[in-house]
Amino acid sequence: MKKEYFTLKKIEGALIELSNLHQVSYGEVVKIRSKESKKIQVGEVVKITDDKAVVQVYGSNLGVSGTNTGVEFTGEPFEIPLSKEILGRVFNGIAEPIDRGGDIYSGKFYNVNGRPINPCAREYPRNFIQTGISSIDTLTTLIRGQKLPIFSGSGLNHNELAAQIVRQAKISGENADNFAIVFAAIGVKHDEADFFRDAFKNAGVNERVVMYINYADDPIMERLIVPKCALTAAEYLAYEENTHVLVIMTDITSYAEALREVSSSREEVPSRKGYPGHLYSDLAALYERAGMIKGIDGSVTLIPILTMPNDDITHPIADLTGYITEGQIVLSRDLEGEGIYPPINILPSLSRLMKDGIGEGYTREDHADLSAQLFSSYSKVQDARALAQIIGEDDLSEADQKTLTFGKEFERRFLSQSRDENRSIEDSLNLGWDLLKSLPRESLDRISPKFLDKYLGDENGK
Template sequence: MSLIELEYTDVAELRGPLAVVRGVSGVGWDEFAVIRPASGGVRHGLVLEADRDLAVVQVLEGTAGMAPGGSRVTFTGSPLRVPVGPGWLGRVCGGRGQPLDGGPAVSGTLTAPVNGLALNPTRRMPPAEPVLTGVSAIDLLTTLVRGQKIALFSSAGLPHLELAAQIAAQAHAAGEPFSVVFAAMGLTHADAAAVRDTLETRSAAGELVLLLNLADDPVIERLLTPRIALTVAEHLAFSMGRHVLVVMADMTSYCEALREVSAVRGEIPARRAYPGYLYSDLACLYERCGRVRGLPGSLTLLPVLTMPAGDVTHPVPDLTGYITEGQIVLSPEIPGYPPIDPLASLSRLMRGGVGAGRTRPEHMDLAAQLLAALARARQAGELAELVGASALSLADRRYLDFAAAFTRELADQRGDETRSLEETFRRAWCVVSVLPRRELTMLGREALDAGYRPAGAGGEGQPSADGEEP
């Protein structure tokens, strides 16, 4: 950075959120800029392109009310940096980090560039140990693992934001230091208020960082929100030794903002008018999570996205699925709350975070048995629609009873209900005990002897101990 900051006044053009400055020298890509319009005030920007004596500056607050003549631009000589440290905990800020809770601006002794870097693969440790959310359908069947990146796929009209806020409010790391960074993008004022209410307790406890980018905020700010969130989270995890969960909702809003900026820049569009670098842009965000060899803490990432028209082949969910290590899928066909489709959901790293010493020894086998039984129940339900339930075999009817018990006792859960792991497993064993014991071929004898609840032994509507009909 030069000791003398030069101020440029030749703003040649304003185009959407972009300002073209002429006559510059020594300006580089991603450099931070300070803009002082003739109308007064201060705005901030980032250099998107620098070619010869031209610089294209992305104005974070937008260019509304600005005029080319009289605007002054100063380049700082370094990328955008934000303070990092414990000063963020318990704060509610806007998408650029500006306070929304009435407190002073966040400060710290250290700063870090917001773009950051993906973790070095040679320094990565395999994700291990669970992040428990208090949501039975997730903790049992698609367990989050510390250091994992797993996406929440949803469709318009489904309660994905409510579920994301519930996870952020309830998640913990079994007594170890834990924090949540919630980056909200493109929310309405009503949704933002609901998120703040849900997370109020965690925020008051100093365990939450909340960044809110609203739908009427400058669209360019939306591109900055997840980067600031990850920069703050990286310091909390890898320098302060905390286990951090970063929730980013809604990544579809982020990608639409990226598409809008790309169009303003005149870039050649790719699939569905998204820029051709959408995959690499998302990867630069998602790959900043994980566990680092030799450093304490972990960074777990939960991006939330809505699939337009429920289309899983849309570029945003399609590319996200390639980068992440699993997905939790919400479906309008699933009754109750949360409407998680267990057969469409998957946690590829679940095996590394569950089992003896972590959750329960029978965790993987019990989850596999429940999913196999749900698949069989779905087949039985489709058959019942064709021939009628009365024409089904006794075994098929029992599987339909199992599916009803699964929804009623295990999957359905209030939005303010936190279930312990012990309660989740108790409910799971009650549900699986609806089936005859002979059908539970994925569970070992020792696990069945300990957990199976036949009729007359504390179960409700379960078959007899030998698995035959009473």
């Protein structure tokens, strides 16, 4: 039942406190009507104490009066209309169209907080998603239904990487055309949003992309709802339209900082670096919405992008994200400084579900062995470089000099590729084998002899 109150006890920032309330629910949507502005704003109940409630407004409270404002409690959670027509559309942080394409008309409205999924109903992720980027596809393979974050730093080219993944990502098999992307931009500048929109338009992938954009000058409260709107749209496409959906979010750090600001205004007790103690559960509530459900053909795969403050991988946002997700892709400032794009540092990067989604029947039979060998050989490159700094490169052994040569070629040819270069998994694997030819055969100890003979020839050169 709808109820409306006209006396506000307290107004502070984007928070409104009311008292003498009856039967108000946590998460309930409210509509605020101000007689002065005649504008209807939307809010949500975020705290209940006895007969008092705190409402979080998705917008600015400027001009709101404590006595001439009506607050209507709708008795419903925050819901958005969804249909197949959302593909190719652009929405703001609270799912309102901003592309002049008109409203979404649908008989179904969906709670942005998602639907609880029985863990027993989840299906284990198996098939891989090809991004066209060698370092990801070969060494940190993205599996359909996985949550695999990208750890970046301020000023690194993670936006270009995200746009390239959107342009190039595809799945294999019979349902290859049944693929969509939901892109959520959280607290981005206008020029960054324009970059993404132009990149998708120029690549001709607009018709399979749904965009939710929260600008840096939009109300900070919208940053808390935009990822939920994006994930709700992804769940609808996956579980009702049987579509395989890839969700890309940038930047989760903006979401966490908005959460910290709201927590401070609520006067909650801060935790590490001022972030609220419930940061872990808030991030988990987002990340765990990715996955697959038994009996449903669709899937939700999530790539959240976060910038690590001061490039600190132990920062609470990156630290907690690493606990929740199934691996990470780490960008390196040193590699970027050397002109390598994408600057993916493969040594701290990993995909925990990779082992179950590669190999014969998924990618290629030699994928697992080749990946392990490339990791091993590149890790030795770091040791050889450290030794060269001490004794000089000319005094290194022949084996160490070959290792250094392999490292240079690996970074120049394998890690580095142009922003419009789309490599197939076959091309990436073949390139990996080509690079291993420069190393002594006896050092390739992570690869089965049958694969060595097949892809490098036997010891007699056949």
